[in-house]
Structure formats: structure tokens, C-alpha cells
Amino acid sequence: MDEAPDSEWITAEISTGTTIIAAEFDGGVVIGSDSRVTAGEAIVNRVMDKVCRLHDKIYCSLSGSAADAQAIVDIISYQMELHGVHMGQPPLVRAAVTCVKDLCYKYKEELSAHLLIAGWDHKYGGQVYGTLGGMMIRQQFAIGGSGSSYIYGFADSTFKPGMTKEECLKFAKCALALAMNRDGSSGGVIYLVTITSKGAEDMIITGKDIPQFYED
Amino acid sequence: MDDLLESDWTTEEVSTGTTIIAAVFDGGVVIGSDSRVSAGQAVVNRVLNKVCRLHDKIYCSISGSAADAQAVVDIVDYQMELHGIQMGQPPLVQAAATIVKDICYKYKEELVAHLLVAGWDHKYGGQVYGTLGGMMIKQQFAVGGSGSTYIYGFADSAFKPGMTKE
Numbered sequence: 001m002d003e004a005p006d007s008e009w010i011t012a013e014i015s016t017g018t019t020i021i022a023a024e025f026d027g028g029v030v031i032g033s034d035s036r037v038t039a040g041e042a043i044v045n046r047v048m049d050k051v052c053r054l055h056d057k058i059y060c061s062l063s064g065s066a067a068d069a070q071a072i073v074d075i076i077s078y079q080m081e082l083h084g085v086h087m088g089q090p091p092l093v094r095a096a097v098t099c100v101k102d103l104c105y106k107y108k109e110e111l112s113a114h115l116l117i118a119g120w121d122h123k124y125g126g127q128v129y130g131t132l133g134g135m136m137i138r139q140q141f142a143i144g145g146s147g148s149s150y151i152y153g154f155a156d157s158t159f160k161p162g163m164t165k166e167e168c169l170k171f172a173k174c175a176l177a178l179a180m181n182r183d184g185s186s187g188g189v190i191y192l193v194t195i196t197s198k199g200a201e202d203m204i205i206t207g208k209d210i211p212q213f214y215e216d
Numbered sequence: 217m218d219d220l221l222e223s224d225w226t227t228e229e230v231s232t233g234t235t236i237i238a239a240v241f242d243g244g245v246v247i248g249s250d251s252r253v254s255a256g257q258a259v260v261n262r263v264l265n266k267v268c269r270l271h272d273k274i275y276c277s278i279s280g281s282a283a284d285a286q287a288v289v290d291i292v293d294y295q296m297e298l299h300g301i302q303m304g305q306p307p308l309v310q311a312a313a314t315i316v317k318d319i320c321y322k323y324k325e326e327l328v329a330h331l332l333v334a335g336w337d338h339k340y341g342g343q344v345y346g347t348l349g350g351m352m353i354k355q356q357f358a359v360g361g362s363g364s365t366y367i368y369g370f371a372d373s374a375f376k377p378g379m380t381k382e
Contacts, residue, residue: 154369178369213372214356 012040013065017185018050019147020061021175022118022128023159024140025168028196029118029126032172033061034147034180035188046188055080057200058096058119059193063145069113076100093119097129097136105134114144120195143175147183151175165194177211228256229281235363236266236277237371238334238344240356241379245334245342249277250363271296274312274335279361285329292316309335313345313352321350330360 017038022031033050036043050062052073058080062069076099083091097117104111118128130142141159143151155175163171172192180186190205233254238247249266252259267277268289274296278285292315299307313333320327334344346358357375359367 149365151369153367153371154373157370158373174373175369178372181372182368214375214377215372 010039012042014039014044014067015065015185017147017183018063018145019151019176019179019183019186020050020063020116020144021148021151021155021172022061022116022142023163023168023172024118024126024128024161025163025165027126027165028120028194029128030165030168030172030192030194031059031061031116031118031128032176032190032192033063033145034176034186035191036180036186037066038185043187048188049191051191051193051202053077053200054096054117055084055091055119057090057121057195058093058117059195059200060096060100060115060117061144062113062115064113065111068111069115072100072103072111072113072115075103090121092121092123093117093127093129094121094124097131101131101134101136104131108134116142116144118195120197122197126195141171145186147179147186150182151179154178165196169194173205174211178213180210181213181215228258230255230260230283231281233363234266234279234361235367236279236332236360237364237367238277238332238358239375239379240334240342240344240377241381243342243381244336245344246381247275247277247332247334247344249279249361253282269293270312270333271300271307271335273306273337274309274333276312276316276331276333277360278329278331280329281327284327285331288316288319288327288329288331291319306337308337308339309333309343309345310337310340313347317345317347317350317352320347324350332358332360 015038020033031051035047037045037048052060054060054077079099080091080096100115114132120126128139128142130137140161176190193200193202231254236249247267251263253261253264267275270276270293295315296307296312316331316333330348336342344355344358346353346355356377359371
């Protein structure tokens with residue numbers, strides 16, 4: 001009680017501690033996140049949507065420093081809009097990832113954010129890319145954020161290439177729910193975006209709809 | 217190449233980095249571990265059995281500092297044997313877990329080892345106890361060691377109480 005006047009959350013850096021995931025299925029991708037934003041020990045936002053639009057069919061999910069991540073998203077979404085207009089057609093997912101990667105690598109020492117990028121384009125279909133540390137690596141599925149360590153085992157054991165959309169949504173939902181159970185910096189609700197040739201469809205999973213698992 | 221001359225593995229503490237797990241099933245317990253022992257970056261033993269016997273039907277699995285863990289096991293193993301003789305019947309798993317917990321809590325600052333204690337006794341059947349940090353907590357399943365963070369999600373999703381042995 002004596003500590004209340006000295007709240008360190010006022011000065012602590014705001015971090016989307018987080019768990020983020022992106023996975024490819026047969027026909028598109030699913031990208032999702034939890035919704036907790038922390039400043040030190042305090043939760044400053046319990047419903048933040050960490051899945052952000054870079055273009056109609058290219059989305060990214062954020063982790064690490066909220067400010068850095070949002071700054072990157074603003075820059076890249078502007079560049080993508082311009083690029084789309086120049087090319088006269090929707091940009092490739094690779095174009096977005098390359099822009100993010102260039103920025104993250106150039107400012108590697110200053111930035112502390114990791115974005116997972118996923119989307120659909122007419123040339124390569126559904127794709128997921130990780131950009132941790134300024135690299136660009138295409139993967140069948142990718143996880144990130146502080147909560148991701150707890151679900152490596154689950155993801156490795158459960159993911160199968162060529163899943164249906166429903167299976168992929170279930171995979172992402174369960175992975176996020178498990179991480180949210182264990183990681184103190186992840187929690188709240190689950191945001192999921194499904195991207196296919198038809199466009200992007202988003203959904204929120206709250207409360208009782210979040211998958212439950214065995215608890216001692 | 218210069219690093220070879222100053223190998224830090226010769227001075228690094230030997231650690232059973234490790235992944236250990238113990239789980240209760242309908243009729244008993246399963247306790248298991250990997251087998252790697254590292255000193256810094258080097259693997260100094262690739263086949264160490266980290267599942268150690270405390271008594272006929274009480275075993276523990278070790279993680280953290282190899283030396284600390286083995287020291288604790290030696291002490292508890294001796295005390296369990298004595299306790300079993302004095303009681304005239306196999307000791308309870310709770311007894312072993314209590315002794316491990318007492319040592320780990322008393323020397324909390326000096327020791328860097330975590331033991332999972334699991335076994336079967338006639339009174340309570342199969343039990344698993346976690347002793348991280350000097351607590352004693354009975355669980356249906358427990359994981360430990362550096363590798364355990366990666367499998368929390370998998371363990372939460374896959375474990376069901378009342379499984380068969382297989």
C-alpha cells in the first residue's frame with residue numbers, strides 16, 4: 001500500500017508483451033493475437049487489436065514495444081498503398097515483408113518490435129513471413145511474442161500443412177488460448193483475421209468461447 | 217579459433233539444462249527426462265539418466281545444477297532408506313517430497329536445483345510433487361527444466377486426468 005504513490009507503470013515502457021501467431025492453410029492464411037498491453041506490471045489496455053492492416057489482403061501482428069510496432073505499421077501501410085497504386089494491382093505479400101524487413105534491419109539497434117506478416121496475393125497464394133531481428137523468412141506457421149515460448153511444443157506437434165480453414169482457425173485459437181493461460185503478459189480476448197482470395201475476414205473470440213484446457 | 221584455447225567449458229558450472237516431466241495415470245505415475253548435460257556450450261554427457269531412485273517406488277527427476285541435484289538425491293535417498301526401515305513399510309511419497317522440500321527451502325539461496333518427485337504408495341496411490349523454489353505442491357502433472365517452457369502449451373492441451381499407462 002505504501003508503494004502506490006510511486007507507480008512504476010507510469011514510467012515503464014509500454015509493451016505488447018503478447019502472443020501472436022500466423023499460419024497457412026489450403027487457400028489462405030490465418031493471423032491472430034491476444035489483446036493485452038502492459039506497462040511494467042500494470043495492464044494498460046486489455047482489448048487492443050494487435051492484428052493490423054498493411055493492405056487489403058496483407059496483415060501483420062505486432063509484438064514488443066507498442067510504440068515501435070505502431071510506427072512501423074504506419075510507415076509500411078503508407079508505402080503499400082502507394083505501391084499498390086503505382087503497380088495498378090494489389091501488392092505482393094513479399095513486397096510488404098521486404099519493406100518491414102528493411103526498416104527493422106536498418107534500425108535494428110533502436111527498434112524493439114517484431115512483426116509477423118501474413119497475406120494472400122495472386123502470384124503465390126497464402127504466405128506467412130517472420131521478420132524477427134530484421135530477417136525475412138517464409139514459414140508454414142510462425143509464432144512470436146513473449147507467450148510464444150510456451151506454445152512451441154504445442155505448435156510443433158499440432159500443425160499440419162494443407163489444413164482446411166476451420167482446422168487452421170482452431171489451431172490458432174487453441175495456441176493463443178494456451179499461451180494466454182501461461183504467460184502473464186498475454187491475455188484478454190483473441191483477435192483472428194482470415195485472408196483468402198476473397199479478402200480479409202476478422203473475428204473476435206471472447207470469454208467462454210475461448211478454448212478451455214485442463215487445469216489443476 | 218582463439219576460443220578453443222580459452223574453453224569456457226572447463227570452468228563453467230556443469231548444468232543439467234534439461235527437460236523433465238512427471239504425470240499421474242490411472243494406477244501410478246510416469247516420470248521421465250532427456251539426457252543432456254552441458255557445461256556452458258559444450259555437451260559433457262549425452263546419456264545421463266536424470267531419473268534417480270529415492271526408494272523402491274519413489275523416484276525423482278533432476279534439473280538445474282548437476283552437482284546440487286545429485287547432492288540432494290544422495291541425502292534424500294539415505295534418509296528414505298532409514299525411514300523405510302524404521303516404519304517397517306515402504307515410505308509415503310509425501311515423506312520423500314517433504315524431505316526434498318525441506319532441504320531445498322533451507323538452502324534456497326545456495327542450491328540451484330529443481331527436483332520433481334513422483335511415486336506410488338499404498339495410502340494415496342500415484343502422486344507427483346513439484347518442489348521448485350522449496351515448495352511442495354501436489355500436481356496431476358509437472359514439467360521442469362529449461363526446456364519445459366516450450367512444452368507448457370502442449371502439456372496443457374494434451375494432458376487428461378485418468379489416462380491409461382500407455
